[in-house]
Amino acid sequence: MAGLKLNLNYSGIQESQLDNMKEMVRAAQQMLESGTGAGNDFIGWVHLPDQFDMALMDRIEACASRLREKCDVLVVVGIGGSYLGTRAVSEALRDPMEHIRRFCSRENPVILYAGHHLEERYMENLLGALDDLEVCVNVISKSGTTTEPAIAFRMLKSYMENRYGAEGAKERIVATTDKARGALRTLADEQGYETFVIEDDIGGRYSVLTPVGLLPLAISGVDVRALLEGAKAAYMEYLNPELSDNQCFRYAAARTILQDQGKVVEILANYDPSLQYISEWWKQLYGESEGKDGRGIFPASVQFSTDLHSMGQYIQDGRRMIFETVLLVTDLEGSLKVTEDQQDLDGLNFLAGKSLREINFKAFEGTLLAHVAGGTPNLVIELEKLDAYHLGQLLYFFEKACGISGYLLGVNPFDQPGVEAYKKNMFALLGKPGYEAHRQTLEAALKRL
Numbered sequence: 001m002a003g004l005k006l007n008l009n010y011s012g013i014q015e016s017q018l019d020n021m022k023e024m025v026r027a028a029q030q031m032l033e034s035g036t037g038a039g040n041d042f043i044g045w046v047h048l049p050d051q052f053d054m055a056l057m058d059r060i061e062a063c064a065s066r067l068r069e070k071c072d073v074l075v076v077v078g079i080g081g082s083y084l085g086t087r088a089v090s091e092a093l094r095d096p097m098e099h100i101r102r103f104c105s106r107e108n109p110v111i112l113y114a115g116h117h118l119e120e121r122y123m124e125n126l127l128g129a130l131d132d133l134e135v136c137v138n139v140i141s142k143s144g145t146t147t148e149p150a151i152a153f154r155m156l157k158s159y160m161e162n163r164y165g166a167e168g169a170k171e172r173i174v175a176t177t178d179k180a181r182g183a184l185r186t187l188a189d190e191q192g193y194e195t196f197v198i199e200d201d202i203g204g205r206y207s208v209l210t211p212v213g214l215l216p217l218a219i220s221g222v223d224v225r226a227l228l229e230g231a232k233a234a235y236m237e238y239l240n241p242e243l244s245d246n247q248c249f250r251y252a253a254a255r256t257i258l259q260d261q262g263k264v265v266e267i268l269a270n271y272d273p274s275l276q277y278i279s280e281w282w283k284q285l286y287g288e289s290e291g292k293d294g295r296g297i298f299p300a301s302v303q304f305s306t307d308l309h310s311m312g313q314y315i316q317d318g319r320r321m322i323f324e325t326v327l328l329v330t331d332l333e334g335s336l337k338v339t340e341d342q343q344d345l346d347g348l349n350f351l352a353g354k355s356l357r358e359i360n361f362k363a364f365e366g367t368l369l370a371h372v373a374g375g376t377p378n379l380v381i382e383l384e385k386l387d388a389y390h391l392g393q394l395l396y397f398f399e400k401a402c403g404i405s406g407y408l409l410g411v412n413p414f415d416q417p418g419v420e421a422y423k424k425n426m427f428a429l430l431g432k433p434g435y436e437a438h439r440q441t442l443e444a445a446l447k448r449l
């Protein structure tokens, strides 16, 4: 596909190995596209880019422009799939120095995040920082019952009401949640907040192209129509049943082959710190989709060249259980060039006239060859440009490959039963009614702490 390419030339995988997977991939495609596989009540995201309701897009944009008028900052309250997609796209596209620019010189509201952990100092500082700014809040929870965002929203709701009054707060808070179920739905209806629905058949980690991601991104000035168009181009392209022509399926098949060879850790590497949250989003997508029943590749991430000075050693030389997937933006037009220095004390005059992008690209080429020679196969995803359209392609590429890959692995890629274990323990330890017996067992076990 124009805009996104998968290069398997450094993966060590032969075309014949991919060819051997043709039938399995076709079966997985069939299950995913026609909804006959495990977890088929959560595949609403598969055809979403093609069937997106444009009346909903109009509503998202209308709400976004209403809130953009009102705020300098938008606080997005959510965890996991309810915030990672927004953060991934927003941070990839925003000015990386945004945090030190003066608010009055900014064109777009800045997104701050809450409810994605339980740390107190962060929340105190966040609430303190809001006082000098105009604030709106988008609280996002599919279940409407997740503890972290629910606690954060309690605090932000009372902050907003104290500051703007009940009526004023209502104008500035939007809830994105289930259409009928959950505490957030009840609260939003009772308070009269504007709401957006997360459809039943789309799980959190596949929800970035629903109002979960599109509303906050539109408020922050991202071209969400372009994002969706990119996803739609990917959707059309990846309907192709030919494995040899379908880069998305080739990615799913390649990681399966490597896993079978004992490469049980996949590191998503990039050469641009703006992509850090693309990696975080990808880790949730693959970690929750595949890590179950004692199976699945462990998804990890690094940022180069920064982490070449830390994790690079392990990747080059440590246990040979790793493969890397490099996410490379191939737009090499750079204007920031290294200058000539008369004394040349650092010996870097040989770089004079080269742009930072060119140098970064050579870092990529050098690392690729070194890691491959060291026994770490590399897959390379080449993204032509870092803009909303290409990110839309990339998001859908990863989503569909994940569904296919999960079916190739033989798991249900659309549930996450393992996440409940910590929740149950935390509730018991906090004294939630109904958990008394479990609490006693846990407290006995904690005596060793």
Ligand SMILES: O=P(O)(O)OC[C@H]1O[C@H](O)[C@H](O)[C@@H](O)[C@@H]1O
Residues within 6 Å of the ligand: 079, 080, 081, 082, 140, 141, 142, 143, 144, 145, 146, 149, 204, 205, 288, 416, 419
């Ligand atoms: O949107 P919510 O229902 O609040 O869920 C937020 C997140 O937390 C859960 O525990 C799941 O593990 C995630 O898949 C989900 O994205």
